[in-house]
Amino acid sequence: MNIHQLEYILAVDQFKSFSKAADYCHVTQATLSAMVKKLEEQLDIVIFDRKANPIVVTENGREILIQAQQVVAHAHALLASSKSIQNKIEGRVKLGIIPTVANSLMPIILKPILEKYPQLVLEIYEVTTSQLMKNLREGKLDLGILSTPIATGDLETTLLYEEPLHVYGYLENGNKSIRMEELSKQRIFLLQEGHCLRDQIIEWCDLKKSKHLPANLIFESNTFDTLINLVDEFQGMTLLPALYLRHLNEYRQSQILTMEGGDISREVSLCFYRPYAKWNIVKQFSQDIAQLVAKHLNKNSVQ
Incomplete structure (x- = not known):
């Protein structure tokens, strides 16, 4: 069993398709299918009902996916910690953002951030506040951008602007x-x-x-x-x-x-869940976004 196998089953669950999951993971469908099958044999559990269209998760498989999500999230956090020690911003970051912020903020920050960090891969999802918080807790998102304050004690926020x-x-x-x-x-x-x-x-x-x-x-x-x-x-x-x-x-x-x-x-804030937090990215994103937005707020203020 390895992290790639866990990432593969999470991708199949996300896309409900082995072919789409293979494209997302940048492997052939045959490779992904074989690795998923091998994992099922190792666990002695059928994770997916392949006869269904689209593919569905079995009852026992759902428990495996929950554990896999946590393991993958912790593995990514460990990797991010090593990058933080080296002061690097790279790899894949999953960012959730509420729609009422996304439509005006994304055009301001996306190009400068991607140009500044060419080794960074950003996955951005527009979601409601409640779904964003849920996905952070489950490790499906690394960071969130939302309006604060929020009525929860387990998520942390840092003010952007x-x-x-x-x-x-x-x-x-x-x-x-x-x-x-x-x-x-x-x-x-x-x-x-x-x-x-x-x-x-x-x-x-x-x-x-x-x-x-x-x-x-x-x-x-x-x-x-x-x-x-x-x-x-x-x-x-x-x-x-x-x-x-x-x-x-x-x-x-x-x-x-x-x-x-x-x-x-x-208030618009960056939100994260401490067990999965990518600290170096939290710190750097907070600074970058705050600086980029400050220029536009000053320039476009209504007299």
Whole structure:
């Protein structure tokens, strides 16, 4: 038994296909199939039901996969520790990020980081906050980027940046400023339930009931683009992160309202699970991302 065999069965479970798993692991399908079969013989357990399409995991196989995930994660952490001692940033890193951060952050940081660390292979997954935290605990992700604080004690975070939120929308008589306490009286368009930013905005703006849609319309959005389109069509308001504003055209930039009597911002942090943490990468990524974002926040701040 070796680490490669465990990586192979995890890949088969992920892709539900021996051929796709072989491509992912950069081996031939025959090699991967033989190694998986050998592992099953060594353990005297059938891990996969090969007659099913797509391939499914047997009941006993599921227990093996749970243990394999932990062993592989610890092996990768051990390798990362050796790289940390040598001060190297290389190898494969699985990064999860919530959608409301990914759309504006990824274009800023990806190219500079990949150019700075050519031996680094980044796997990036857009997932919800709850799924991101679950995957970190299970060793399926090495790092996560999300909005904090989070209600958990077993995951650790390091602050990357604080991002102001700006009001986009329309006021009567063409006014371009609004007091913070007046937001609770407005028609506010929000992301659908499950997005942490939605919950934060409801708390910050003291929204008592859902009145952001017409009575005969039920709509849940996953994107800021859709929220803006709804605001343009039905009037009302929404709140947008500062980094997202760089995507707006000149007209929509003019619809950003000045907030009086207070500011609203969110924390964006790097999150990791201590048993699997790749410490050198955590430290270096934190510094790199914070520096890259600071330039854009200063450049794109709304006056």
